[in-house]
Amino acid sequence: xxxxxxxxxxxxxxxxxxxxxxxxxxxxxxxxxxxxxxxxxxxxxxxxxxxxxxxxxxxxxxxxxxxxxxxxxxxxxxxxxxxxxxxxxxxxxxxxxxxxxxxxxxxxxxxxxxxxxxxxxxxxxxxxxxxxxxxxxxxxxxxxxxxxxxxxxxxxxxxxxxxxxxxxxxxxxxxxxxxxxxxxxxxxxxxxxxxxxxxxxxxxxxxxxxxxxxxxxxxxxxxxxxxxxxxxxxxxxxxxxxxxxxxxxxxxxxxxxxxxxxxxxxxxxxxxxxxxxxxxxxxxxxxxxxxxxxxxxxxxxxxxxxxxxxxxxxxxxxxxxxxxxxxxxxxxxxxxxxxxxxxxxxxxxxxxxxxxxxxxxxxxxxxxxxxxxxxxxxx
Numbered sequence: 001x002x003x004x005x006x007x008x009x010x011x012x013x014x015x016x017x018x019x020x021x022x023x024x025x026x027x028x029x030x031x032x033x034x035x036x037x038x039x040x041x042x043x044x045x046x047x048x049x050x051x052x053x054x055x056x057x058x059x060x061x062x063x064x065x066x067x068x069x070x071x072x073x074x075x076x077x078x079x080x081x082x083x084x085x086x087x088x089x090x091x092x093x094x095x096x097x098x099x100x101x102x103x104x105x106x107x108x109x110x111x112x113x114x115x116x117x118x119x120x121x122x123x124x125x126x127x128x129x130x131x132x133x134x135x136x137x138x139x140x141x142x143x144x145x146x147x148x149x150x151x152x153x154x155x156x157x158x159x160x161x162x163x164x165x166x167x168x169x170x171x172x173x174x175x176x177x178x179x180x181x182x183x184x185x186x187x188x189x190x191x192x193x194x195x196x197x198x199x200x201x202x203x204x205x206x207x208x209x210x211x212x213x214x215x216x217x218x219x220x221x222x223x224x225x226x227x228x229x230x231x232x233x234x235x236x237x238x239x240x241x242x243x244x245x246x247x248x249x250x251x252x253x254x255x256x257x258x259x260x261x262x263x264x265x266x267x268x269x270x271x272x273x274x275x276x277x278x279x280x281x282x283x284x285x286x287x288x289x290x291x292x293x294x295x296x297x298x299x300x301x302x303x304x305x306x307x308x309x310x311x312x313x314x315x316x317x318x319x320x321x322x323x324x325x326x327x328x329x330x331x332x333x334x335x336x337x338x339x340x341x342x343x344x345x346x347x348x349x350x351x352x353x354x355x356x357x358x359x360x361x362x363x364x365x366x367x368x369x370x371x372x373x374x375x376x377x378x379x
Contacts, residue, residue: 019315026312029304030333036301037337043269043345048191055247056087056205057254062270062346063199064192065254069261071102071188073181073211073241080180081158081213082241085234086114087206087226089150093119097200098193100207103273104186110193111183116200119146121153123162125179139177150205152223158213168223170216181211184241187273190264194273196348208234209241231257272345278338279350298356299363305330306364314372323365330361 047060057065073082088099101113115122117140124138141164144153154165161175190207192199206226214222225233231245243257244264254264285291310326334357341347 019312022308022312022315026308029308033301033305033333034337038340038344038347040346041344043271046267046270048266050249051203051205054205055245055249056203057246057266058203059091059191059199059201061199061201062197063201064270065190065264065266066271066273067188067262068253068265070186071184071209071241071262073184080182081211082179082181082184083154083156083210083212083214084114084184085152085154085206085208085210085222085226087150087152087204089203089205090116090145090148091201091203093145093148095201096198098189098191098198099200100188100190101194102184102186102188103194105274108274110195111185112179113193115198116145116202119143121145121164123155123177123179125183137177139174141172144171150203152206152226154214154219154222156213156215156219163216165219165223168220181241184209188242188262188264189273192270192272195276196279197272197346199270205246207242207244207246210239211241212239270345275342275345275349277342277349278354279348279352281350281352281355284348284350284352295352295356298353299360302330302334302357302360303364303367305333306361306366307368308364309361310365310368311372323362323369326365327358327362330364331358334358334361 044062047063048065049058049060050056051058086099096117097115099114099116101110103110109126110124111126113122113124115124119142121141121144122138123141124136127135127137139162144151144164144166152167154168156163156165157178157180159178161173162177162179163173164171187194190204222234225231231243234240234243240258242259242262244254245257246254248254252266252268254266256262256264306326309329310322313322313325313329331354334354337357338349338351338354342349
């Protein structure tokens, strides 16, 4: 006759593992999980600083800046053509992060996003599918950052497609991808995603937006103006929406030479503009190795909790459903962490972790019950 899990633990494991020891182990496991899930318990300092040599800002881990007010380009050119110039230098090639994004709080959507993905530059814009559901379109400019050097990237888009230039030299044209000045709406966030922690590390030395598509002839001239310091020419005659020179050298404001209402503010603390709360699993999913690595860590991290708390609950109470109680406890711990993470800019609150943590708890509880029964049967 086989024993129930709690009876097996009492009769077999109980005499060999003191209840006090199990309690202590459970306490340290719980504390370790809470620390791992919630550290550093507060918003860290905003790691953005002025360059000591030359103009520009350096973005470190957990660093971002935000426009003081929203951009409003809805009344701009009817054809929607636009251009973007950004003078930047990634800190590393083998990393990823959001370089800049325009966030529209009323729609809770990022109209346009510029991102580094290892050596590639990724352009994303919000879109809708045939059924009207929100989605996104994106393109990859392959290996543009492979040399890890300071570079002026120019992106020009109109009805015929989107052209990308590096230091005034043509790189590639994407005929089936366009974005418009109307995508450059809302609050501008530089160095991080507006909805999650996706910080970018590197140097930013110049940034400009235009409500027209710069031509292939104008782009090399603009590059020469940037390099030679003829900044006043950049804001004249080309429909400039914003021009940031990053030449202040100190303080907490980067001035927009076109419109002071959209100056960039350097907060003292790192922030996420619109932190997600229990983000849905299908929104969190990413088809890459790091996603599945995180899933594995979250499952494995809660197996010890399930194992030892199953043993603890079996020793301290006569419950008919110790496994169910243990799994419910693991779910409650995970839910507490995910809710609190919504208030921490360095952490992400999502339902995927809730599912994987609960699964890990269940696996740990089942492992403890199986080992107890195995020892009860085989001595």
